[in-house]
Amino acid sequence: MNSVEITNELKELLKGENILEQLSVPQLTEKATSRGEAILTVDGAVRAVTGKYTGRSPKDKYMVEEDSSKDKIDWGKVNRPISSDIFDSLYTKVINYLKEKEELFVFKGFAGADPSSRLAIRVVNEYAWHNLFAHQLFIRPTEEELETHEADFTIVSAPTFKADPAVDGTDSETFIIVSLEKRIILIGGTEYAGEMKKSIFSIMNYLLPQQGILSMHCSANVGEAGDVALFFGLSGTGKTTLSADADRKLIGDDEHGWSDNGVFNIEGGCYAKTINLSKEKEPEIYNAISFGTVLENVVVDEETRIPNYDDVSLTENTRVAYPIQNIENIVDPSVAGHPKTIIFLTADAFGVLPPISKLSKEQAMYHFLSGFTSKLAGTERGVTSPEPVFSTCFGSPFLPLPATVYAEMLGNKIDEHEVNVFLVNTGWTGGEYGVGNRMKLSYTRTMVRAAIDGKLNNVFTEKDAIFGLEMPVAIEGVPTEVLNPRNAWEDKEAYDQKASALAGMFRENFKKFGVVSEDIVKNGGPIA
Template identity: 55%
Template sequence: MQEIGKKNPSANLAGIGLNVAIANWNLSSEALTQKTIELGQGVLNDTGALCVSTGKFTGRSPKDKFTVKDAITEHSVDWGDVNIPFAPEAFDKLYDRVCKHLEGKEVWVRDAYACADPKYRLNIRVINETPWANLFCNDLFLRPTDAEIDTQTPDWHIIQAPSFEADPAIDGTRQGNFTIVNFTRRVILIGGSAYTGEMKKGIFGVLNFVLPHDHKVLSMHCSANEGKDGDVALFFGLSGTGKTTLSADANRALIGDDEHGWSDDSVFNFEGGCYAKCIDLSAEKEPEIFAAVKPGALLENITFLPGTSTVNYADGSITENTRAAYPIFHIANAKEPSYGGEPKNIFFLTCDAFGILPPISKLTKEQAMYHFISGYTAKVAGTEVGVTEPQTTFSACFGRVFLPLHPAKYAELLGQKLEAHPNINVWLVNTGWSGGAYGVGNRMKLSLTRAMITAAMKGELDNVEYVPHDVFGVLKPQSCPGVPNELLNPRETWADKEAYDKKALELGALFNKNFEKYADQASDAIKSAAPKGLVNA
């Protein structure tokens, strides 16, 4: 085996069953970019970012993600449609087949880690078939120093082999692609898909098990930033609701883009980079993200303006889920190390396709628990295979598909945090539709959402009048700097007020129906925050 690059002298791939021809260890982003171009797997755009295609899969495939059911997970994991069990012996056989497939090939190896708080650091070693996937890992995971690489040993391995197609009849998978997490062997095995997000979310799933289960740390699908006075804000939401966009604020330091832990004394980033949706990206709307797309960044599944190397960010012909991956230091005001203190404001971002929820509302502790467990939003086109337009969904804790444990476990931890810190403000923010449902109304303007969130963080909503929503009971501010008053009351934006009332009741009924599966583990106080019939209609 020929080995190139810097590594721990005792590190080797043979110990995990890999017998490859060439192993490239911890190459620089420049070297990985150049190798990708040489292999004909990517090109540069006019800002120097590497542009690639992920092939057939341009989003995650949740139905093809499995967890090995073993002594560690059997009685801890919440098994079902989200956490699909996989037999240990079937994993072992498939693992050996993937290793055989990689035999004699060239691979790219990277030592990285997750969790910026040293108390919870998880060392990762990634083995990729392509240099650009290895670049993605360099961008997204935390990067050890050269001195740390000399001695680092992995807690977990990721083996990504997109060119390996499973045979369901032999391997026990659903189809040719798969992502399988094995907590006993501490391996994430990926095949049949080159979509890089599977690696990122695979580690997220691992931490969503380890941190709450072993350390009582709340793992969160959220972004985080920090003001000049050290005030931390959290932004919860699924892909497309605005986590990355709204947390990238020129006036605040970015702690992280997507995944965080909340311990007794810190909020810390799991990652070392950002994976931003870039459909319709522009310097005017999202200047920080636009400027981050430069040498070292990776653009996935984009197209160019005819005859140029200028990205056509408006083109979703390949997928609406076009992505930009870049290290966090590409954001000018990123905070390193990427952790801060207790949060002062928490924002639940929801893309309300019904156009019912207020653009911003304040939640009681009980309402915060209820909406956290509910996790209402709409899936945005392209984030998952088969999703071509917004679809109403409930995703517990704003990330159900990433949670190995029962959602109540995470909700309990959140409740304990809010109980211990009663001065934390929790807000529900609708980044979806106003003036009507999807197809009738209009998507909330980003500038107005930013104005409302800024006002909340500055304390400008502390002393304004609030009115409870007739169905949901959330508290609507009746004024907000820079925002028309009528917009703050969604019923007033509808031409047909009776139609709004009817749709509000329909949405409330959907909330109640969804919550039934959690009701037996919810307190009476949380249940009291459920939607009710119209009071003043």
């Protein structure tokens, strides 16, 4: 099936009498509740439950192997190839399946706040609450923009359509398939809304670098002087929390591009974790939950409709989706200048990395490629002690191109704009998880603010003997004994052993990158 045939099938579907296009938030809320897809909470948020799929299904994600892109894709566990024949067959089945539905919901919008590089997207949903999610997460068009909107990519989402692996050539009933050539993202067998968000991010990670724009899995904010800061970090490292600063305006909390013009948000909303959410700890997120926001897998009291953010009986991966305008202190539109500071966040459960260290360019590229954090005991079945997690460029599940493409672009940007890069450990101090303590958030905030304000650019430092990291000797407002992690351990020998073990894990992980600049390997990683 060629692109013309694909387009014609889609056009026929979109002409159907069951199509409801560009419904408002109140309309989608009414549809979601009246159709039994979701309930309303006391705050007016829509709460949906996604069944057995409460997170992404990385083993069910595929990219169609096509002549126009197959030599560019970094094929492997993340980017799994699938044939055009399998895609075409499933596509036709899904289209015919959706034609029979009483109602279908279509959203038109954009990915990318910079008009010069934004992607026009269309989302076709079987569920009203999924369409509300798309409305809140992507960039909403003006009436004028809607009149001339022509989709560059279309998501077709049919969560109740389940594939038959024996017939359809998939690994399970679930599939997320991207055809770059036909500009279609086909999703079936999963109700988890995050698949739509991350599929578009993967597309942007393919397209933007080919336009000379670095795509990044990070949050970003900007001060009154126009000084932009980027925060990279995997789940649980504090990326969203630390980028929400009352003294700085939020550009975005998760996905950004860095062009010759500066930084721009890829999204129009936020998709934040709500586990243990409270007004005291994270007031910005808590206060953003209002009418029209989408709560995913949050337990809600049947009578009072009050959410219980501490209840993990459905999943620990509870989420909320809301438009970025629900945050008071933002940049609108979500664009700003070039970064002055980059923060790499890691939650080191081994307790051996410094709470903050200034990185050379080579170290920055090494730690960017490594993307290290820790998986804690008890978070997954079978995990009994801290385990290292290395997610390339802090976002490996969403990178279609080889990792070195993104790393080299980052290195060039650091050079061109003289960016200061810091590694910040929000994890454990004084011992590993179970022995030491989690670094106090107040200390981390003080250190991060000092870094962003330029107070750490010319200070006395000492070099960590194992990782070669330059650690500030003193930071106002932070106890000096925590700045050097070895000093915080009572058992120094135990520290040395644990630090050496983690250094070995870094080296072993880095072998997978093959051809990397000798300068990065020699001067970026552990030194002992």
